[in-house]
Amino acid sequence: MAHSNCNACAFYEDxxxxxxxxxxxxxxxxxxxxxxxxxxxxxxxxxxxxxNDWCGKFSGAVAAE
Structure with missing residues (x-):
């Protein structure tokens, strides 16, 4: 994945x-x-x-329906 760092993950919060x-x-x-x-x-x-960290649980943001 090109952008699989924490700030692109659905589980990351500022x-x-x-x-x-x-x-x-x-x-x-x-x-x-x-x-x-x-x-x-x-x-x-x-x-x-x-x-900029990363881990094996990366999940991209999911769009709301």
Whole structure:
């Protein structure tokens, strides 16, 4: 695939930091559920990836019908 990097994947979401400013070249991978934390009072998190990263689960965006 010519463009099988994360920012072209249907599971990639642009990531905003807690300060609501967009992180440069970073996004969240939504291909799997969030990773849980060891303590019950902490939240799970989605893996942060570079827009230019890639993996074996790439899925192109699907047009809505």
């Amino acid at each position: 990531h905003a930091a807690n300060s609501d400013s967009k992180l440069q070249n970073a996004g969240l991978c939504r291909a799997n559920p969030p990773i849980s934390q060891p303590a019950a009072e902490t939240r799970g998190f989605w893996p942060v990836v570079s827009a």
